Amino acid sequence: MQTSPGNFxxxxxxxxxxxxxxxxxxxxxxxxxEFAAIQTHGLTRRFGEFTAVDGVTFSVAPGQFFGFLGPxxxxxxxxxxxxxxxxxxxxxxxxxxxxxxxxxxxxxxRQIGVVPEGMALFGRLTAPEYLRFVGRMYGLxxxxxxxxxxxxxxxxxxxxxxxxxxxxxxxxxxxxxxLAAAVIHGPRVLFLDEPFEGVxxxxxxxxxxxxxxxxxxxxxxxLTTHVLEIVERLCSHVAIIHQGRxxxxxxxxxxxxxxxxxxxxxxxxxxxTLEEIFLSIVGAGDQQDLSQELSWLA
Amino acid sequence: xxxxxxxRIDNAGMDGAQQALATGGGLLSPLARAQYAALARLRWRxxxxxxxxxxxxxxxxxxxVAYVMYGILGLGLxxxxxxxxxSLADSQNWQYSPIVFWxxxxxxxxxPIMLASFQEQFDLSSLLRFPVGFRSFFLLYxxxxxxxxxxxxxxxxxxxxxxxxxxxxxxxxxxxALILAIFAAFNILMVRAVFAWIDRWLSQRKTRExxxxxxxxxxxxxxxxxxAVWQHGHRASGKRQQQQIQxxxxxxxxxxANEVQEWLPPGLAGVALRQAASQQPAPALGSLxxxxxxxxxxxxxxxxxxxxxxxxxxxGAAPALxxxxxxxxxAVPVREKTAExxxxxxxxxxxxxxxxxxxxxxxxxxxxxxxxxxGAPLVLxxxxxxxxxxxxxxxxxxxxxxxxxxxxxxxxxxxxxxNNLGTEGAGIQLYFLSPTPMRTVMLAKNLLHSAVFVVVLxxxxxxxxxxxxxxxxxxxxATIAWLLFVLPCNLxxxxxxxxxxxxxxxxxxxxxxxxxxxxxxxxxxLQVGVLAVGALVFELCSIGGMMWLTVPIFLALTVVAVxxxxxxxxxxxxxxxxxxxxxxxxxxxxx
Numbered sequence: 001m002q003t004s005p006g007n008f009x010x011x012x013x014x015x016x017x018x019x020x021x022x023x024x025x026x027x028x029x030x031x032x033x034e035f036a037a038i039q040t041h042g043l044t045r046r047f048g049e050f051t052a053v054d055g056v057t058f059s060v061a062p063g064q065f066f067g068f069l070g071p072x073x074x075x076x077x078x079x080x081x082x083x084x085x086x087x088x089x090x091x092x093x094x095x096x097x098x099x100x101x102x103x104x105x106x107x108x109x110r111q112i113g114v115v116p117e118g119m120a121l122f123g124r125l126t127a128p129e130y131l132r133f134v135g136r137m138y139g140l141x142x143x144x145x146x147x148x149x150x151x152x153x154x155x156x157x158x159x160x161x162x163x164x165x166x167x168x169x170x171x172x173x174x175x176x177x178x179l180a181a182a183v184i185h186g187p188r189v190l191f192l193d194e195p196f197e198g199v200x201x202x203x204x205x206x207x208x209x210x211x212x213x214x215x216x217x218x219x220x221x222x223l224t225t226h227v228l229e230i231v232e233r234l235c236s237h238v239a240i241i242h243q244g245r246x247x248x249x250x251x252x253x254x255x256x257x258x259x260x261x262x263x264x265x266x267x268x269x270x271x272x273t274l275e276e277i278f279l280s281i282v283g284a285g286d287q288q289d290l291s292q293e294l295s296w297l298a
Numbered sequence: 299x300x301x302x303x304x305x306r307i308d309n310a311g312m313d314g315a316q317q318a319l320a321t322g323g324g325l326l327s328p329l330a331r332a333q334y335a336a337l338a339r340l341r342w343r344x345x346x347x348x349x350x351x352x353x354x355x356x357x358x359x360x361x362x363v364a365y366v367m368y369g370i371l372g373l374g375l376x377x378x379x380x381x382x383x384x385s386l387a388d389s390q391n392w393q394y395s396p397i398v399f400w401x402x403x404x405x406x407x408x409x410p411i412m413l414a415s416f417q418e419q420f421d422l423s424s425l426l427r428f429p430v431g432f433r434s435f436f437l438l439y440x441x442x443x444x445x446x447x448x449x450x451x452x453x454x455x456x457x458x459x460x461x462x463x464x465x466x467x468x469x470x471x472x473x474x475a476l477i478l479a480i481f482a483a484f485n486i487l488m489v490r491a492v493f494a495w496i497d498r499w500l501s502q503r504k505t506r507e508x509x510x511x512x513x514x515x516x517x518x519x520x521x522x523x524x525x526a527v528w529q530h531g532h533r534a535s536g537k538r539q540q541q542q543i544q545x546x547x548x549x550x551x552x553x554x555a556n557e558v559q560e561w562l563p564p565g566l567a568g569v570a571l572r573q574a575a576s577q578q579p580a581p582a583l584g585s586l587x588x589x590x591x592x593x594x595x596x597x598x599x600x601x602x603x604x605x606x607x608x609x610x611x612x613x614g615a616a617p618a619l620x621x622x623x624x625x626x627x628x629a630v631p632v633r634e635k636t637a638e639x640x641x642x643x644x645x646x647x648x649x650x651x652x653x654x655x656x657x658x659x660x661x662x663x664x665x666x667x668x669x670x671x672x673g674a675p676l677v678l679x680x681x682x683x684x685x686x687x688x689x690x691x692x693x694x695x696x697x698x699x700x701x702x703x704x705x706x707x708x709x710x711x712x713x714x715x716x717n718n719l720g721t722e723g724a725g726i727q728l729y730f731l732s733p734t735p736m737r738t739v740m741l742a743k744n745l746l747h748s749a750v751f752v753v754v755l756x757x758x759x760x761x762x763x764x765x766x767x768x769x770x771x772x773x774x775x776a777t778i779a780w781l782l783f784v785l786p787c788n789l790x791x792x793x794x795x796x797x798x799x800x801x802x803x804x805x806x807x808x809x810x811x812x813x814x815x816x817x818x819x820x821x822x823x824l825q826v827g828v829l830a831v832g833a834l835v836f837e838l839c840s841i842g843g844m845m846w847l848t849v850p851i852f853l854a855l856t857v858v859a860v861x862x863x864x865x866x867x868x869x870x871x872x873x874x875x876x877x878x879x880x881x882x883x884x885x886x887x888x889x
Contacts (some may be wrong), residue, residue: 087878122722122725123724124665124721124724134732137732
């Protein structure tokens with residue numbers, strides 16, 4: 001579905017209905033690419049009567065840093081779970097690196113890395129034990145696993161915590177370990193569900209540099225996060241999901257221009273932040289004065 | 299009066315009821331009562347919401363069946379206790395009444411140890427984030443455990459004693475009720491205190507090793523005590539045996555033991571009843587008072603543990619953090635420290651099966667409920683072999699004594715076999731994310747669990763041999779063949795239960811585990827089934843005098859069981875895929 005940006009109402013006001021998709025077809029298939037790194041068509045997931053993800057179609061080219069945004073409960077995690085095999089789609093297709101996921105699941109799983117919502121950690125192992133286990137589950141030989149475990153622990157600044165059980169790690173340390181586990185086998189496509197949540201500023205900077213390095217070496221990264229500044233800084237392409245439907249998809253600059261053209265007074269696109277774009281597309285809610293609400297709060 | 303910006307804040311924004319709730323802190327304060335009501339409502343809503351799924355409804359059915367079974371077991375024991383109590387009261391043999399109380403006390407305290415893998419309790423530690431007073435926390439801890447197996451059985455035994463004594467001596471109803479109420483209070487508090495402290499001791503390596511050593515010494519002591527107590531009992535005639543018992547009862551150490559037991563809770567309860575029956579109210583009240591002191595002591599011991607928990611103690615974190623602090627103090631270079639870990643023991647091979655087995659061994663050694671469930675039933679070997687020894691004093695020990703003793707030692711494997719993903723937590727996602735098929739994961743787990751099964755049963759066999767004497771070669775071969783049949787049955791059914799009815803195991807605690815009555819009940823039925831098959835084969839072959847025939851029969855059954863296991867293993871990926879949502883949602887639930 002493709003509509004003009006003119007469908008949007010003014011900034012900071014909720015659209016009358018679910019916003020239409022802003023899509024820039026030029027980015028769906030780059031001319032020199034044989035296949036997309038990630039491609040979905042009509043991806044749908046229903047839980048009983050409720051449709052969490054409704055006919056989502058998008059494509060991520062190899063080498064892209066792709067930001068997948070949406071408000072709470074929009075369907076981000078459900079989508080990422082379907083893309084990584086944690087959840088069966090009710091309808092639609094998924095292709096990763098040009099192969100249908102359902103038919104080549106085991107082969108594709110060797111080539112993707114995932115930091116899922118729950119981090120997939122084993123609490124009763126230490127960090128080195130966990131990384132070594134994950135490496136071998138992905139088919140790495142023992143020597144390579146050990147070498148990469150050591151490097152990753154040092155990079156993630158976890159090498160001083162080798163005797164502590166994962167269950168005793170702080171949330172931020174667990175996130176770093178989950179990210180280390182997701183990359184230990186050198187994946188070509190990396191799926192990250194809220195990877196920066198609870199990570200301190202120093203570690204976050206380090207992780208961003210690592211992810212950017214992966215992109216420079218040709219990997220594809222699919223990122224969901226609520227921290228829009230991170231998406232703005234890292235991602236070249238963004239998709240926004242709202243109430244289970246994809247409502248925007250394209251390069252950040254084009255989305256910026258599209259939204260700017262809908263604003264009264266033709267606001268400069270350069271000055272629009274991703275937060276303003278996001279709020280404009282998914283709706284900011286009623287911007288009434290909330291200071292008078294919950295007056296019993298201190 | 300405190301003020302903010304000049305305004306009084308004593309009752310600002312609060313009406314009378316809210317103020318009362320906010321200021322109360324006692325056991326029955328308005329705040330505490332509101333919290334009890336909220337908790338009761340929470341439990342009710344959790345129960346009702348659980349019925350929304352088919353599994354939830356099945357769980358309810360299983361729970362009803364389980365409680366009916368517990369009830370029947372309790373009623374049987376209660377009827378027995380009642381009959382003995384009636385007999386003692388009717389014949390005025392009050393001097394033997396402590397024996398009844400000792401038996402009930404042992405059942406109350408030992409049943410949870412024996413059936414650790416069947417226990418399920420509500421963990422209240424999540425309540426600590428709310429303004430719950432310590433006394434309320436303590437009360438809730440005790441009250442929420444009242445529906446467990448030991449309390450049901452113990453309570454029914456007490457009720458049986460009350461009915462028995464009252465039927466013979468209606469005038470003793472009030473005394474008996476009072477004595478039994480205090481005796482029950484002691485048992486309820488004591489069993490919780492024991493488990494709370496076992497949790498504490500087993501959470502740290504040093505105390506765990508000390509406890510393990512004490513356990514071993516206890517077992518060895520029982521082996522040494524056994525021949526001392528039952529000297530030549532196997533071959534003694536009825537008269538000779540009676541003489542031996544008379545001699546034993548007349549010995550000074552038995553007299554001393556009797557004097558000591560009269561100052562312990564079951565003895566005190568029996569003595570109080572005897573004194574009440576002899577119209578000696580003052581001494582009876584004195585005995586009851588001492589029994590009351592034991593109740594206070596048990597409550598204090600439990601309170602000591604709960605207070606630490608109430609103040610935020612985390613059994614899982616405490617030891618590891620200390621180690622971590624020590625490590626950082628040493629300031630060993632990072633690479634050196636990581637390399638140091640490389641020298642740890644490792645399981646051979648580098649494929650996923652070796653990786654999973656290695657990981658499972660580490661997890662098993664750090665998961666208290668599993669270690670406990672696997673080890674505790676070894677006590678059953680002592681109990682069951684003991685009953686055969688006493689029976690053997692009147693004739694030869696039955697041929698099935700040895701296989702039965704060894705069979706009961708594997709009961710603890712229920713939790714390991716039928717919920718083999720229970721300790722994975724959020725890690726379950728990795729199995730679905732990685733390219734390793736679920737059948738490989740299950741195979742690796744099955745291989746390790748089979749190895750542990752063999753080790754535990756060899757220990758059980760040695761214990762049974764020490765207690766019962768050396769079994770014949772045919773009996774040993776038949777036992778091995780029977781267990782070879784039991785193992786794939788357990789693995790096959792366990793894999794299905796693990797993938798379709800998982801529940802999360804809290805690795806840091808033995809008590810207060812969540813559980814699935816459906817899984818428990820069905821795996822119990824499996825045990826009954828394989829036991830029945832074993833009993834049938836042994837019985838038929840022994841009637842025909844062809845015990846050797848049990849071996850080929852069991853081996854033939856084993857072939858069938860292995861075939862079924864392999865089929866289920868081959869379908870593991872499909873089953874896991876169908877229950878993926880359930881597995882992830884259930885195992886990732888926060889404790």
